[in-house]
Amino acid sequence: MIDIHSHVLHGLDDGPASLEQSLELARLAVQEGISTIIATPHHRKGSYYNPAQTVETAVSLLQEQLVRHQIPLTICSGQEIHTHPQWLDDLYANQLLTLNGSSYILIEFPSSKLPERVEEIFHELSIRHLTAVIAHPERNKEIAEQPDKLLKLIEYGALAQVTSHSITGYFGPQVRSVALELCRRNLIHFIASDAHDAVRRPFHLQRAYGIVTEKLGGDYVKYYQHNAESLLKDRSFEIWRPVRQVRRSFFFTQLPRFFRRNRSL
Numbered sequence: 727m728i729d730i731h732s733h734v735l736h737g738l739d740d741g742p743a744s745l746e747q748s749l750e751l752a753r754l755a756v757q758e759g760i761s762t763i764i765a766t767p768h769h770r771k772g773s774y775y776n777p778a779q780t781v782e783t784a785v786s787l788l789q790e791q792l793v794r795h796q797i798p799l800t801i802c803s804g805q806e807i808h809t810h811p812q813w814l815d816d817l818y819a820n821q822l823l824t825l826n827g828s829s830y831i832l833i834e835f836p837s838s839k840l841p842e843r844v845e846e847i848f849h850e851l852s853i854r855h856l857t858a859v860i861a862h863p864e865r866n867k868e869i870a871e872q873p874d875k876l877l878k879l880i881e882y883g884a885l886a887q888v889t890s891h892s893i894t895g896y897f898g899p900q901v902r903s904v905a906l907e908l909c910r911r912n913l914i915h916f917i918a919s920d921a922h923d924a925v926r927r928p929f930h931l932q933r934a935y936g937i938v939t940e941k942l943g944g945d946y947v948k949y950y951q952h953n954a955e956s957l958l959k960d961r962s963f964e965i966w967r968p969v970r971q972v973r974r975s976f977f978f979t980q981l982p983r984f985f986r987r988n989r990s991l
Contacts, residue, residue: 917931
């Protein structure tokens with residue numbers, strides 16, 4: 727498995743506090759069947775400031791330790807970039823990292839609402855041939871209350887990633903319900919762990935995939951895993967057509983499942 731969103735690097739944010747804790751998290755990843763992790767420390771969220779060079783150095787050092795301790799796991803560079811007033815300056819100053827050097831970039835919204843002029847963010851990214859991957863939209867209050875707002879962002883060209891712990895119920899039944907509903911409506915393109923530590927927030931990707939299989943079917947798991955592999959290799963991929971909500975009682979229009987995103991890489 728491939729995990730495109732995790733906080734495995736120590737000492738950079740609210741992830742592991744020490745190298746030993748990072749290694750413990752890495753061992754758990756291998757036990758779960760994860761072969762590659764994209765390290766995505768918070769950038770510009772509160773006091774967390776992790777520009778590109780800081781992250782790349784930390785990834786290189788952790789990979790050396792993984793080899794030394796014979797832990798068969800590959801770590802790649804990325805960031806979880808909080809939307810902030812300086813984000814455009816950081817973009818043009820080459821302080822932002824895409825996911826594993828691809829054309830996909832992980833964006834985090836505030837938990838309470840969507841950023842102002844969010845369409846402008848996606849427009850600026852598209853100018854540079856970058857595709858935004860929205861981190862855990864199920865935990866954004868505005869999207870949770872009005873999922874069609876996420877659909878609109880996808881129509882602008884964004885993709886979305888749900889957190890494994892949202893599906894397993896760690897964040898409560900309401901978030902779990904929203905996460906599964908977004909999956910059911912084809913508004914989610916990836917499942918990732920957003921792992922922070924080995925105790926409270928480990929990976930739980932296998933558990934999440936098992937629940938998705940039970941609730942929605944195995945095709946969804948194959949879809950999410952294929953998309954993660956395509957992202958890692960910087961390939962475009964076929965995405966499922968979003969399903970529009972007709973009314974609050976969750977009756978949906980029937981639409982063809984697939985449409986092809988045309989995107990130059």
